[in-house]
Amino acid sequence: MAITLFAVITINFIVFNMMPADPVSTILDPNLPFEAQQLLRKEFGLDQPLHIRYVLYVKNLLSGELGVSFWSKKPVIDEIMERLPNTILLTGTAALTSMFIGISLGIFASSKRGSKFDIAAIGSGLFAYGVPTFFIGLLLLLVFAYLIPIFPTAGTISRPPPTEFFAHILDVLWHLTLPLLTITIAAFGGWALYTRNLLLDVLTEDYIVTARAKGLSERTILFKHGFRNILPPLITIMALSIPGIFTGSLITEVIFSWHGVGRFLFEGVMRVDYPVMQGCFYIIAILVLLSNFFADILYSLVDPRIRR
């Protein structure tokens, strides 16, 4: 794991510093003198040779520092921590709701193959999977913020927010509703289709026929024999979606002005803010490694054959 991490750190540095742009070139101002541009490059530390910048970067990472953003002059870790609660609230909740709805739909659809419910589940799943997230977001805004104005258009809190604790919690939930619905609608389809396909494969296996011959109830067959067997591949996908909870959902964050990590990362790339890009991708790399590690542990818990 340590070798992988070191490779990621090095590739992070090389890729971003090879990008054909520098942070100062993103300031388009005809009255910004050449001398000022040079001073800004110096201030950003870009006047140093690449190898010195690399040593500094590795040294900082090893001492737990992700660097300071060129633009906000704030430590990258502080910037991330400022947004992380919002991001986890939105994408974490959305991941749970979309998984719950999608997997439930997939299970029931596979158990009633060919029924109206199955057709409706596949249809809605395919539709939701195919429709772009921005379209879903804008549609929800149009309906629930404009035509029937019961939800706010932007932000995580009212402007100004209520001062009482209980009212504040409700206020956040009120603002969360539309972005949460957007991501849930966009994501449940994938889960539903995937679960249904996996279960349909499993339900044709010999041991299911045996279970039916033994007179087990359909519910037991479905959950104890069918669903249990599709857990390893489901866990893989769930584990791989954990880094996505950290990186947020850029499009939804932009549409609903949700102050999250996704947009921060996007802005970092657009502004060629090396510390932000390097810091975020470093954390993502760690999360991917940890997710895979936990997925391996979970496999062994749900599938005794792996333990052997």
Added chain:
Amino acid sequence: MNKVINAMILAILLCSSSFLTTLCYSYSQDIGQWESNGPRVDEIFFSIILSPDPQKIALKTGEVQMMPDLIRPIDIEELAEDPNIKLFMTPGLHMFYLCFNMRREPFDDPDFRKAVAYILEKEEITRTIFKGYVSPLDTFVPPAQGEWYNPDVPTYPFDLDKANEILDGAEYILDPDTGKRVDPKTGEPLRDLIFFTPTYEVAPTSAEIGRLICERANEVGLPFVHTPMDFPVMIRKTGDERDFDMYVLAWGLGRFPTHLYTLFHSKFDIPGAQNMPGIRDKELDTILERLWYGIEKDEVKEAAHEAQEMLSELVPYVPIYSRFHIYAFSTDWNGIVNMPGFGAGHYNNGWTWLNLHHKDRPFGGTFKRVLSEKLDTLNPLVSTSAYEQDVMSPIFSGLLTVNPETMDDMPWIAKDWEIKEWEYEEGEIGSIVTYHLLESITWQDGKPFTSEDIKFCIEYIRDNQIPLYVQSWDNLVKVETPDEYTVSIYLNSTGYWYLYTYAGMTILPKHIWEGVEDYRNFRPWEEPHPEVEGLTKLIGTGPFIFKEYIPGEYARVVWNPLFFRNHPDHPLPATEITEAEQELTSYLIPIIAIPILGIAFWLLYKKKLSTRK
């Protein structure tokens, strides 16, 4: 009056594009009623809403009362039809242009560049791509720069016959076999001429303009190849590497034509500097030096006009269009000043924020406006973002201001000013800029504002070599304060523009900033004021006091009762400004309603299933 203005706007929007353009200019002459005392509102919220569709919904539902800088024709048309919204339109300080690389053949040939200038369908571009919400531009200084703009320069209206005639005359003969024109120097067909634009995803209009120009160029036998590319790559190729044939891009400009010097003087034809076309013309350099270093207004104005004429002959760029600034306000609010060049809600137009008031009451109330980006910093010494300026500009006051009707200089913190020459070394001439200050000004914490604050501020940015203020310290010799209300700045260079370099500078309070050693990491808006409760260290002398910034959500400024131009009729607030809180029902109803509806549907479904059984 409002109905009349709305009717005028609607009429304008319904007109055809060329006619519309003319009307928009005449409309912008009516800047609205204004006075130099204020502010009238108690507080302003800068509500962060990132994308235009939610911004529009927030404006229409009354969540906010102002949407800034409309660009998309669809938004303009939709909002113009809304009787509760009024649009304010004014020509902007902006130039979209086509740039040639004059270091390369055939762009080193002025005839070739002139021929290309004739194939640009500016009217067509403004009509079809922008639906008339931009204005075709023929000069290197947009009309919004007022007296600095020279309308009497050679122009290049769309004329393919003329382009063909010039190319034929310069011996770029059309080869009937290849359909391409022949390079007169080699006798071979011209090589492919690469035309850079940003991609359709990043800047659809720029990419489309590039495609249109290439199509017309191909019609006259010029092998232009439209090459959309990633924006940072394009900036590097054009700015640092100078590895391009031609490209289109835009500049946002200031109030004065100083950009002519930084964009076209041969000393800036070095990688990273902004003479992208690589124009090197001694005669032009002389004129531009008069423009930059001249000390009398008439002298620099004459130089600006001459430079525009010469640039129109040399054609290093072909100016294409200049955009309008369009702001949408709720009709419930009056006192909006539609300042030429900047527009009704721009941070350089403080008049709107002084005069703004609800139609039913002359004073008080809360105004909420959209801010299209979050804020990274509210430290005036490091901020480069226009959105941060939106929040900071009402907090600070400049030494001078601009009359929004005449665009002339107007006294503000400085009641009088002068610029004169001095001999800083034997035979070397520099300039002295002197400002005489008003005596009644205080900082927002009640401390008196004096010339010592200005001296400290200029010396602080010099000692720290602050990049964004390099023009303020690069040629600085010394700052003197003969008395508490007079400051003289001695420079080892001349230039009429120094008056504005310091007049527009953000002046920082000495008693707050003198202890700041690392200005880069100083976050004045997050640190409480050492003496006055409720204030932060982000204080100025402006009409509004900074109150709070909730990252990613909103910023808030409140009325400064100590402002030196407070409105005499504005009553002092009896208590703290009350914060309007959401009524609990507004979010309880939808939050509770959705799960209840879900449960109801589920029960109905179950009931249906059991009935079937």
